[in-house]
Amino acid sequence: MxxxxxxxxxxxxxxxxxxxxxxxxxxxxxxxxxxxxxxxxxxxxxxxxxxxxxxxxxxxxxxxxxxxxxxxxxxxxxxxxxxxxxxSPESGTVRLDFLHSFGTWLVPHMLRGYRVEHPGVRFELHQDSAQFLVDRIAAGTSDLAVVSPQPRDPQVAWMQIAQQSLALAVPADHRFAKLHSVELADAADEPFIGMHPNFGMRRILDELCAAAGFTPNFVFESSELATVGGLVSASFGVSVMPVQDPPIWAEGVVYVPIEGAQRKIGLIWSKSRELSDPARTFRDYVERTTWS
Missing domain, CATH: 1.10.10.10 (Winged helix-like DNA-binding domain superfamily/Winged helix DNA-binding domain)
Structure with a gap:
């Protein structure tokens, strides 16, 4: 040869x-x-x-x-x-994945700020459910992913970058709508609208309900939080959703805080693969910037 x-x-x-x-x-x-x-x-x-x-x-x-x-x-x-x-950290490519719900506020905020400092960097973006994003990172298909909650997969590294308060989302005329806060156990008999399995918010909801001592009765499962909010506004059921300020979900929904419930948001990457210079530079930027 x-x-x-x-x-x-x-x-x-x-x-x-x-x-x-x-x-x-x-x-x-x-x-x-x-x-x-x-x-x-x-x-x-x-x-x-x-x-x-x-x-x-x-x-x-x-x-x-x-x-x-x-x-x-x-x-x-x-x-x-x-x-x-x-x-090249100034003209290379960052393969960035994120959850659907972060595509309306968090990821655009990240990209706007970063591209001011590094206008020559390209981004290859992909959005999907939490488990699929973890699998893509582990397989080397993507460099970084913005996910929630922290994955259980030992192959990926995690860096928390933000957190959101969680609330019980109810229709405006619901019996809980005027409460200042709610114990999730009080909603055990309510019909629930949730995300499909493998989605981050579904895992969070399941874990919160398990800690409250009940298994939720799902009347509908979705792949979009916006759809969940829309069906809550139509009195189809209740759900656990992150509190956004300003609100980005459907009108006619009241968010009743769940005491101590938080959605931790983080950036993940593979432990076994070295990040490229562009991806490492972007990760460092995310780490030193406040996102919540």
Whole structure:
């Protein structure tokens, strides 16, 4: 198998057709260059040049190798340039995933601020449920993800960046609507609207209900918090939702605080893979900035 350095000196030799000139250009001694050529011809099994005194001329085998060697070197140069562009902290790419509910406020806030400081950085964005995002990080498909709650997967690192208070979302005419706070156990007999399993808010709701001593009766499961809020406003059921300020969910919903209930938000990345310079720079920016 030819190495890159073999491709380089061979292309120069094919173009100069002189060992002396090639030795000067490649900083190889003439005996070293002659040995390399002999070894290459033995490796391939044919002679590559016709000798015309002190001058070398490519034969048909050498022409084939020269054509492919030039193409290979151009491809390698292009690959190196592409990699350097992706890896540059000022012009590279950050693969950032996030939950659907963070796409309306948190992630846009992050991107606006970061791109003021680093306008040349590109972002490849992807949104999905919490478990799918954790799987993508573990598989190396993405660099970073904004998720909640903290994943249980030991393959990913976690850095908390914000938190939100949680409330029992009820319709405006509900019996809990005028309360200043509520114990979740008091809602045990209510019909619940929740996210699908594998979504972060569903895990939070399930864990809160379990701590309150009951299993919620789900009348509908959704993949969008906005849909959950809309159905609560239609008196289809109640739900546990984060408190947004200003509110971004449906009108006609009252958010009754649940004492001590918080939604912790964090940034995750793979423990086993080194972050690229652009991704590491973005992570550092997120860490030093206040998001809640």
């Amino acid at each position: 030819m190495l890159t350095e073999d491709l380089e000196w061979f292309v120069v030799l094919a173009e100069t057709q002189q060992v002396t000139a090639t030795a000067d250009l490649t900083h190889l001694s003439q005996p070293t260059l002659s040995r390399k050529l002999a070894r290459l011809e033995r490796q391939i099994g044919v002679t590559l040049f016709d000798r015309q005194g002190r001058r070398l001329e490519l034969n048909r085998y050498g022409e084939i190798l020269y054509r492919h060697a030039r193409t290979a070197l151009h491809s390698l140069d292009a690959a190196q340039s592409e990699i350097q562009s992706l890896a």
